[in-house]
Amino acid sequence: MVLSTSELLGLLQNEVRILLHLITKIEPKAVDYRPTEKQRSTIEWLRYLAVMGPVLVQSAKAGGFDQAAWVGRSEALKTADLATVTTAVAKAADEMTALLADVSDDFFR
Secondary structure (H helix, E strand, O other), rough: OOOOOHHHHHHHHHHHHHHHHHOOOOOHOOOOOOOOOOOOOHHHHHHHHHHHHHHHHHHHOOOOOHHHHHHHHHHHOOOOHHHHHHHHHHHHHHHHHHHOOOOOHHOOO
16 A cells, blocks of 8 residues: 555644644653563653654655654653653654655655
8 A cells, every 4th residue: 555645644644633633642650651671661651662763754754764763752751741742652653744845756666
């Protein structure tokens, strides 16, 4: 299946919308919840998701994974609280839109 740029953007924006809705369901006591000792906590998972979308779109567009961008963004959110992470997730939709603004439908074929 080949998507158009507008279809991909719609799907990515919907994923961000869903994530923002799910964040509103997190109770304060669950922010540091960790299913098992070796798994990410809720806040760690959200920090990861705030970085993942934009960096992977940027990397796909560039043709290779940008480790420096990943590390830089991860470090910037390393100690971020839920409100800061929520803001970062919300900005991801606009950032991915900007990253894909100049991508033609032919790029996906």
